[in-house]
Amino acid sequence: MGAADKAAIAAGTPGVELMERAGLAVADAVTQRFDVQPVLVLCGPGNNGGDGYVVARLLKARGWPVSVRALGEPATPDAQAMRARWDGETLPLDGALGEALVIDALFGAGLSRALDGAAAHAAALLASRPETVVAIDTPSGLPGDTGQPLGPSFIAGLTVTFHARKPAHVLEPGRSRCGEIVVADIGLGATPSTLFENGPELWRARFPWPSASSHKHQRGRLIVVSGDAWSTGAARLSARAGLRIGAGLVTIYAREEALAANAAHLEAVMLKPYANDLELEQAADQADAAVIGPAAGVTETTLLNVLALARTGAALVLDADAITVFRDDPGELFSVLDRDDVLTPHQGEFERLFPGLLKAAPERITAARRAAAKAGAVVLLKGADTVIAAPDGRCAVNINGSPWLATAGSGDVLAGFIGGLVSQGMDSFEAACAAAWIHAEAAELHGPGLISEDLPGLAPTVLRRLYEER
Incomplete structure (x- = not known):
């Protein structure tokens, strides 16, 4: 009973x-x-x-x-x-x-x-x-x-x-x-209960809609770190997603060799150069949130860039390579994270950062909660049954997962959605929950034939519905 x-x-x-x-x-x-x-x-x-x-x-x-x-x-x-x-x-x-x-x-x-x-x-x-x-x-x-x-x-x-x-x-x-x-x-x-079904009723009341007097500098400043010249598309997906979800200013930071590739594809998203981790740290000091990891490369450069961003006041959204690069020393990453940061691993990346934890847990909810407590940050464990856990014990399970999201780059878009919402001042746990739900709803709007480039453009339809239901 x-x-x-x-x-x-x-x-x-x-x-x-x-x-x-x-x-x-x-x-x-x-x-x-x-x-x-x-x-x-x-x-x-x-x-x-x-x-x-x-x-x-x-x-x-x-x-x-x-x-x-x-x-x-x-x-x-x-x-x-x-x-x-x-x-x-x-x-x-x-x-x-x-x-x-x-x-x-x-x-x-x-x-x-x-x-x-x-x-x-x-x-x-x-x-x-x-x-x-x-x-x-x-x-x-x-x-x-x-x-x-x-x-x-x-x-x-x-x-x-x-x-x-x-x-x-x-x-x-x-x-x-x-x-x-x-x-x-x-x-x-x-x-x-601290376990929730993820849906608008969980976070709608605190969604960061602009007011009549809002301007772009008040709507959040998001930065996204680009990969090398031949790996720039993932960062652009994240940046466009952040802009579509409402961030007022979105900037991609790229090394000199990646500037031309990015410049050829950007419009409303801004582009700025950086030469090393110290320059990135200085550039990010005025940002509200930063996304790093999509096609960043599992390199010392990525590791140093994460540590540099962690020294700023920006909330971090770490995805893909920014997670894997710490597989040999997860504790180094955990030591610089705080409760406003978000990790977005799929199952393989989760195992690299939290070895044995999934196997030892009775199910993914417990695993995600233990991981969030260990990291001291929000953990979004991706999958058909995405689980979002906060270090304070709150946990939500996404119940609108879409099979159409099984396509390259969809996780980069999700990272951008999260970063865009966090940059607007939304609580990181609720931002991750909202982003996961909107991400899946956007995929369902399109259905068969979806590619990741479609997702940011589908978000406004979901946002309009949320706005009308507020």
């Missing part, structure tokens, strides 16, 4: 009442999405099974042909009460399951062992037709706190959960096994 359930019961809501509400939410979700057809409800011995008996009773009352198969006798008082209210036949769970719509009420999010026996056999039988499976809370065999199956597990086309999504609903591979996710309100009170 979750903390919210316990709090509701302690406040006077009977467990059977919560079970009735949960079953009603599942029955409503089913009738809203499916035509009347035979339904097979698979009930486990715990409270998840109790929810299943409620669903069976309510669907039968609405005229649906319902049959129930049980893994065993109900083992909790609430589940026993709901079994007593079910007036139909209950058969053992064994053999073929037929072609019915299946309600998976065997085990919920609290399962901490692998499925076996009849439950594992049922999961195997249904694996090829997830569109006919509706899971209650989480698909059976999928632990709610990790999203990592411990063995065989059900795969659902629809999952109905209660109160809030659990890690299994947002972290892969669990997210892909849940299908459509419906979060039903069954009257559970708010519970304190």
Whole structure:
């Protein structure tokens, strides 16, 4: 039983009442999405099974042909009460399951062992037709706190959960096994948490919109460090993204040999030269934020440039090569970071900077939190289930990830979005969250054929929507 359930019961809501509400939410979700057809409800011995008996009773009352198969006798008082209210036949769970719509009420999010026996056999039988499976809370065999199956597990086309999504609903591979996710309100009170679903409601109220009196010097000064002459495109992607997200002034700093390549492609983004790390430090001293790493090169120059930028007042956004260059001595990097800085590693870069941490953690949320605490900075762990963690323990999981972002340069754009928002004074954790969400929304606007050059130009449509909803 979750903390919210316990709090509701302690406040006077009977467990059977919560079970009735949960079953009603599942029955409503089913009738809203499916035509009347035979339904097979698979009930486990715990409270998840109790929810299943409620669903069976309510669907039968609405005229649906319902049959129930049980893994065993109900083992909790609430589940026993709901079994007593079910007036139909209950058969053992064994053999073929037929072609019915299946309600998976065997085990919920609290399962901490692998499925076996009849439950594992049922999961195997249904694996090829997830569109006919509706899971209650989480698909059976999928632990709610990790999203990592411990063995065989059900795969659902629809999952109905209660109160809030659990890690299994947002972290892969669990997210892909849940299908459509419906979060039903069954009257559970708010519970304190530092783990959030990343969406506009998390940061919209503090998004840095300009006022009527704003001018470019007040809207943030962002610098981006270019790579060598043959590796300049990544920095331009970051710079253009920073400008599109609202930064008032964006400047690329490049070595002399890279000036011509950059100048041929820049318009509103400014370009300035620097000769060494000390000149870069002086140039960045008036900047609000700096992006370094995209195609910067894994070289001593990049390492010295990061350390130089860290000596300024600019908040840092470190991506790609600016992360990898510290793989031999991560502590050197951590010693110069602070809570306003942002690291944006993909899984490989994360492993270089935090060796063994992902493997040792039960899931990516814990890994990102531990990394943020160790680095003393915000960590955005990229992936289909991007996780953003702050050193103070706040953590958010992006739930609008887009497959169209699997293209070269998309991470450079994300770094620019983050830098642009941080330069405008947005809290770095919230800036990283907002940037990740806007990044994915922009990708979905385009869809097939997206390349990274498209992303900055798609951002204004997303921003317009956010502005109108503010």
